[in-house]
Amino acid sequence: xxxxxxxxxxxxxxxxxxxxxxxxxxxxxxxxxxxxxxxxxxxxxxxxxxxxxxxxxxxxxxxxxxxxxxxxxxxxxxxxxxxxxxxxxxxxxxxxxxxxxxxxxxxxxxxxxxxxxxxxxxxxxxxxxxxxxxxxxxxxxxxxxxxxxxxxxxxxxxxxxxxxxxxxxxxxxxxxxxxxxxxxxxxxxxxxxxxxxxxxxxxxxxxxxxxxxxxxxxxxxxxxxxxxxxxxxxxxxxxxxxxxxxxxxxxxxxxxxxxxxxxxxxxxxxxxxxxxxxxxxxxxxxxxxxxxxxxxxxxxxxxxxxxxxxxxxxxxxx
Numbered sequence: 001x002x003x004x005x006x007x008x009x010x011x012x013x014x015x016x017x018x019x020x021x022x023x024x025x026x027x028x029x030x031x032x033x034x035x036x037x038x039x040x041x042x043x044x045x046x047x048x049x050x051x052x053x054x055x056x057x058x059x060x061x062x063x064x065x066x067x068x069x070x071x072x073x074x075x076x077x078x079x080x081x082x083x084x085x086x087x088x089x090x091x092x093x094x095x096x097x098x099x100x101x102x103x104x105x106x107x108x109x110x111x112x113x114x115x116x117x118x119x120x121x122x123x124x125x126x127x128x129x130x131x132x133x134x135x136x137x138x139x140x141x142x143x144x145x146x147x148x149x150x151x152x153x154x155x156x157x158x159x160x161x162x163x164x165x166x167x168x169x170x171x172x173x174x175x176x177x178x179x180x181x182x183x184x185x186x187x188x189x190x191x192x193x194x195x196x197x198x199x200x201x202x203x204x205x206x207x208x209x210x211x212x213x214x215x216x217x218x219x220x221x222x223x224x225x226x227x228x229x230x231x232x233x234x235x236x237x238x239x240x241x242x243x244x245x246x247x248x249x250x251x252x253x254x255x256x257x258x259x260x261x262x263x264x265x266x267x268x269x270x271x272x273x274x275x276x277x278x279x280x281x282x283x284x285x286x287x288x289x290x291x292x293x294x295x296x297x298x299x300x301x302x303x304x305x306x307x308x309x310x311x312x313x314x315x316x317x318x
Contacts, residue, residue, distance in 0.1 A: 018184025028110025068142025
């Protein structure tokens with residue numbers, strides 16, 4: 001079976017948009033606190049110049065970010081960014097630009113920081129899929145794009161994208177806000193691609209995708225989720241025994257193959273249920289369920305509401 005572009009399949013299921021909110025131009029000392037984000041929101045930060053320390057109280061982790069580094073917080077965790085000096089920061093001055101994002105500055109005379117901050121928005125109910133399969137912190141490091149073997153890499157493309165974002169966020173250019181938001185949406189995809197290509201891909205889907213022996217199974221599930229896949233079927237695709245396949249999958253993903261298949265099916269079903277012409281029976285059949293009762297049970301267990309409740313909720317939202 002040919003390899004399927006599972007990331008494109010995933011992002012076709014989940015509508016994600018992005019927005020730049022603040023450009024921070026600070027001199028040390030400085031400190032910015034971000035509260036817990038609403039469900040369906042993922043904050044991101046791009047260090048254009050300088051360095052920043054990010055602290056995540058939920059995971060009790062502290063990371064140093066340098067120029068070109070990008071961090072996403074897929075769980076929307078509350079976090080703090082600061083210069084690391086421990087000194088009391090001065091006042092900040094915020095100015096709303098006509099383009100729609102805010103410029104935040106201070107009077108600090110220390111090391112200079114140039115930082116872009118924004119967030120991604122995920123259409124419900126797919127936020128739970130992102131939380132379940134992406135880590136609390138997702139960091140992609142800058143790299144030297146001048147290496148010949150790096151020219152086609154996602155990290156190198158990210159550097160070019162960040163350069164574009166830097167140029168578009170300087171001054172109030174015509175169409176700048178729309179351009180920045182479009183670039184932000186591309187940023188999400190490139191960060192996931194770069195993370196999956198890294199030698200230490202974080203646990204979850206990104207680590208699974210970079211595992212060459214397991215790739216055929218994940219490709220198959222995304223390509224044909226309605227097929228009545230069994231664990232022996234998926235193990236055969238990967239030329240593994242059922243027990244070996246189950247062990248490797250669980251180690252990399254933290255979930256079973258059947259759980260991932262169910263999540264893919266229910267996400268697709270949620271999209272289909274929005275269509276007024278699609279009956280619940282037709283939706284069930286489209287994602288591989290011959291029994292409507294079995295589909296209703298699976299949907300309710302996964303999404304926390306019945307198909308009918310989700311359909312009504314989606315219509316009210318629209």
